[in-house]
Amino acid sequence: MSSLEFYNGKPLAEQVADYILNYIIDNNLEVGAKIPNEFELGKMINVSRTTIREAIKILVSRQILEIRRGAGTFVSERQGITDDPLGLTFVKDKTKLALDLVSVRLMLEPEIAMMAADHATPEQIGEMKLQCDQIEELIKSGRDHMEADIRLHTMIASCSGNSVVEKLIPVINSSIAVFVDVTNRALGQETIETHREIVNCIAERDAEGAKCAMYMHLIYNRRVFRQLEKEEKQLSSIT
Amino acid sequence: MSSLEFYNGKPLAEQVADYILNYIIDNNLEVGAKIPNEFELGKMINVSRTTIREAIKILVSRQILEIRRGAGTFVSERQGITDDPLGLTFVKDKTKLALDLVSVRLMLEPEIAMMAADHATPEQIGEMKLQCDQIEELIKSGRDHMEADIRLHTMIASCSGNSVVEKLIPVINSSIAVFVDVTNRALGQETIETHREIVNCIAERDAEGAKCAMYMHLIYNRRVFRQLEKEEKQLSSIT
Numbered sequence: 001m002s003s004l005e006f007y008n009g010k011p012l013a014e015q016v017a018d019y020i021l022n023y024i025i026d027n028n029l030e031v032g033a034k035i036p037n038e039f040e041l042g043k044m045i046n047v048s049r050t051t052i053r054e055a056i057k058i059l060v061s062r063q064i065l066e067i068r069r070g071a072g073t074f075v076s077e078r079q080g081i082t083d084d085p086l087g088l089t090f091v092k093d094k095t096k097l098a099l100d101l102v103s104v105r106l107m108l109e110p111e112i113a114m115m116a117a118d119h120a121t122p123e124q125i126g127e128m129k130l131q132c133d134q135i136e137e138l139i140k141s142g143r144d145h146m147e148a149d150i151r152l153h154t155m156i157a158s159c160s161g162n163s164v165v166e167k168l169i170p171v172i173n174s175s176i177a178v179f180v181d182v183t184n185r186a187l188g189q190e191t192i193e194t195h196r197e198i199v200n201c202i203a204e205r206d207a208e209g210a211k212c213a214m215y216m217h218l219i220y221n222r223r224v225f226r227q228l229e230k231e232e233k234q235l236s237s238i239t
Numbered sequence: 240m241s242s243l244e245f246y247n248g249k250p251l252a253e254q255v256a257d258y259i260l261n262y263i264i265d266n267n268l269e270v271g272a273k274i275p276n277e278f279e280l281g282k283m284i285n286v287s288r289t290t291i292r293e294a295i296k297i298l299v300s301r302q303i304l305e306i307r308r309g310a311g312t313f314v315s316e317r318q319g320i321t322d323d324p325l326g327l328t329f330v331k332d333k334t335k336l337a338l339d340l341v342s343v344r345l346m347l348e349p350e351i352a353m354m355a356a357d358h359a360t361p362e363q364i365g366e367m368k369l370q371c372d373q374i375e376e377l378i379k380s381g382r383d384h385m386e387a388d389i390r391l392h393t394m395i396a397s398c399s400g401n402s403v404v405e406k407l408i409p410v411i412n413s414s415i416a417v418f419v420d421v422t423n424r425a426l427g428q429e430t431i432e433t434h435r436e437i438v439n440c441i442a443e444r445d446a447e448g449a450k451c452a453m454y455m456h457l458i459y460n461r462r463v464f465r466q467l468e469k470e471e472k473q474l475s476s477i478t
Contacts, residue, residue: 014300025328057293058300061253062321078326082301085324086406087317089264093402100403107350108343163332164339164411167325172403 016047016055021064024075033075035065084178085171094179095232098225101176106218108165108172109153113198113214116159117207124159128199131155136192145191146177152195159202190220251286255294258284260303263314272314274304320410327414334471337464340415345457347404347411348392352437352453355398356446363398367438370394375431384430385416391434398441429459 020041029035036044038052045052056073059065063078091097120128131152138145150173157169194217201209259280268274275283277291284291295312298304302317330336359367370391377384389412396408433456440448 017300021328028331031329054296057297061256061297061300079329080321080323080326082319082321082324084319085321086403086410087319088403088406089260090270090318091402092267097402100401103401104347104403104407107347111346162339162342163330163336164325164327164343164414167327168343171325175403 012047013051013054013058016045016051017058017062019045020055020059024064029075031075031077031079034072035075037072081167081171084175086175088175088179091179095225095229097179098176099222099229101172102218102222102225104172106215106222108169109156109218110211110214112157112160112162112165112169113202113210114207115161115165116156117202117205117210119161120159120202124155125199125203128152128155128159128202132192132195132199135195139188139192149191150174150177156198156202187220187224191217194220252290252293252297255284255286255290256297256301259294259298263303268314270314270316270318273311274314276311320406323414323417324410325414334464334468337415338461338468340411341457341461341464343411345454345461347408348395348457349450349453351396351399351401351404351408352441352449353446354400354404355395356441356444356449358400359398359441363394364438364442367391367394367398367441371431371434371438374434378427378431388430389413389416395437395441426459426463430456433459 020035023029023044024033024035035041038049038056041052042049056065056067060067060076062080063076063082064080065073066076066078067073088097131148135145135148135152138148150170153173154166154170157165160166194213197213198210198217201207201213259274262268262283263272263274274280277288277295280291281288295304295306299306299315301319302315302321303319304312305315305317306312327336370387374384374387374391377387389409392412393405393409396404399405433452436452437449437456440446440452
């Protein structure tokens, strides 16, 4: 792009942001790769340093780039996935939202567990077993296991061989944690056991068993939110 | 917030952006609502106009706000959903991506069609029938029906009563259109017929029928991408 066309009224900084994003994709820059500095970008794109800086800020706020002080600007590990990519912040009834999220998990994750049983490598299975140990330890010592839990479900999704579910599952699972505080209602023993059953079935290449264990796990979760909904309704009918 | 705490090293403009987002949520500002102007926000938050302006730019780039020249700043219809919320830009094999997206649609949309048969209002059914007419007209006159197609699937998702699928389905359906050019491979007659069958089953409250029709529709779509994948493999084995 030696000179910029000012098409469709998009602000210049946004156009430059698009240009930098395309540069990252066309040059196959991986997560964590360093991008050219402001000076180099300015020469490539033929716009002012101020515009470059503004474009970089846009890409940082979109979680596509991250700035490490003194080191430079890098492709972010977030790969453009913002804190609330589905705009669920704007859904008002948060308990219903939690139930709706579990309902989507029920559509996706049993299928994904089946796919994982077909595609997981021995290395991935080993890692998932370790992750089960870690979650058990956290639960038994009374600490928050939410993040470790999301990580295990993301690992299972990664074993599916489907690039979309790998991105989608952490988004959906994190949303529940963000929008509804479930830490005090954790299902300790049920979580430990159903997690292990899912991973053991994947290890034994028992796809049907992995699917069933995932259903069991999610159904326990659904009960918690359903109970929460009932309690809220009772409370609001009293007051 | 009368004075800002500079916790966890988050830049001031990002903190102010979070504050404005919370203001929108706490005050139940709907899509299209006008937010206070720079001067009023500056007084509320007690930071400079420059910082307010920067925070607003961040929220605009996250598609949470939109600026209408001469009118003010408004809550965006996008509700914070960016152009590529799942970061699929970073998936390299676009044909496999299209197949993976169809695979996720196969997990979600037949279930959603069932839910729609249970929850759609007569008004929604009327609108979906009109949308089927519009798609048929576009296909028969040889014009691009992709956008109208995404709109119909979003309408079906809206009838499900699940707030997450309503946000998820347009994201997944648009992704296929953005990342893979399918306009020349459209399934004309099959699309017209299966769309109508889905909507008719919803109208007749035939949930199982709606699910089957949706499977049929998606399976036709899957075949197109599978064929594309085969052709690409043949091509790359020749060259």
